[in-house]
Amino acid sequence: MEVLQRKILPPLTLLSSFLLYYYLNGSRTSHNGCSLLQHSHYWIKSKRIVTPEGIIAGAVEVKGQKITSVLKEKDWHEISKGGHVLEYGEAVVMPGLIDVHAHLDDPGRSDWEGFPSGTKAAAAGGITTLVDMPLNSFPSTVSEETLKLKIKAAEKNIYVDVGFWGGLVPGNAFNSSYLEALLQAGVLGLKSFMCPSGINDFPMTDISHIKAGLSVLAKFGRPLLVHAEVQLDSTKESDLDGDDPQSYYTYLKSRPPLMEEEAIRQLLTVSKDTSPGGPSEGAHLHVVHLSDASSSLELIEEAKRNGHSITVETCPHYLAFSAEEISEGDTRFKCAPPIRDAANKEKLWEALMIGKIDMLSSDHSPTVPELKLLGDGNFLSAWGGISSLQFVLPVTWSHGRKYGVTLEQMVRWWGEKPAKLAGQQLKGAIAIGSYADIVVWDPDKEFYLDDNYPTFIKHPSISPYLGKRLAGKVFATFLRGNLVYKEGKHARAACGVTILA
Ligand SMILES: NC(=O)NC(NC(N)=O)C(=O)[O-]
């Protein structure tokens, strides 16, 4: 008996005090690897916390997955009542970014990106939620069954939360029970193309498909996202005969602003159905990646004035680059609609600053370097899509500073508005009861996107941001209370969740 006491008791006591220590400290790292932090109850303290009530000096209390209080500096003595304190000084503390437009290409084309690398890049860039597009993966997400394949591919492979848009295609648009099954299975809304998508199993829709889709979406209160460009008789490929395919101007000529304008003109004939009292009241129309800042934007403004439920996004590449600076053959810049001239860029900024453009998204649409034809430089045959996911926060900030962008605007474009579009009431704000999805970053810290910079997208070489100098460095990213990224390092386990409506 005495031997037993001597041999067994000491390790037992050690074990129980160990367990007690971890219980009191709320450790999770040790057993599931979801967080780089040893605590589940802690305070994030900073001089610049961006809340819906303005920027405050204070602290955000996190318990488990949620934000449980937001304190101002004068109430800091409350902190001493318990919980670990993370001191971030002057760094900005704001909601993790929500990217409503990303192509992660999984399953089926994970050699293009994939859930693990894409969501690691997102976390490193301060994005805590993204909504994956229904195309470029294989198969496309156009049915309940194919959504299940998406979910299966994502599970245990995502480092941030991921929701899914379903595809509206000619094959399902007039089959309301089929579409309803897709929506019931949890897609956050639908997405369609008004021009060829570049992907065979994702054909384009015409306005009658879109009208039908809206009427189904109305019952669910969910949005339809539309790639708004239509082919014009005047822009047939044959008209480009003789034009140099390595010149960016040849590509620009192949996709004039009129393609966007005409698509939007058609869209407005059905978006009126979403007006109060209209046949599709409850549905919403969202124009993705607007590039034309002229007539297209005016048309959207008019629809808003007329009560249509409609919003519009643009992307950082349209705000950071202009056609004038794209070198011969540099297909990293190829995307649709195209990056237009500097005057258009100025107008996009103007529209964004005054709220005519509602929000931003990455439209991260990578491929394998071979399909970008970087050596050949043929703009007409290279894959169209910009690789950007990890860089959208510093890009928006670096280029926005000269237009006087505020931190509150950053949160509106990347948090509040996208959360609303995707139906995520508990995301996009530093507020009590919201998920503790938080990015901590330094707006003044400048860096080169060079080989020394920890980059997580699968094919950094195809990104037009490589080599650029940017401002706004992400220090830390919290997802549902887990510290998932800190200074170049991710938590071991992929603990993002799939978001289903
Ligand atoms: N198949 C695509 O990913 N297309 C994408 N390509 C771009 N934007 O160039 C898009 O969103 O339209």
Ligand SMILES: [Zn+2]
């Ligand atoms: Zn598109």
Ligand SMILES: [Zn+2]
């Ligand atoms: Zn896209």
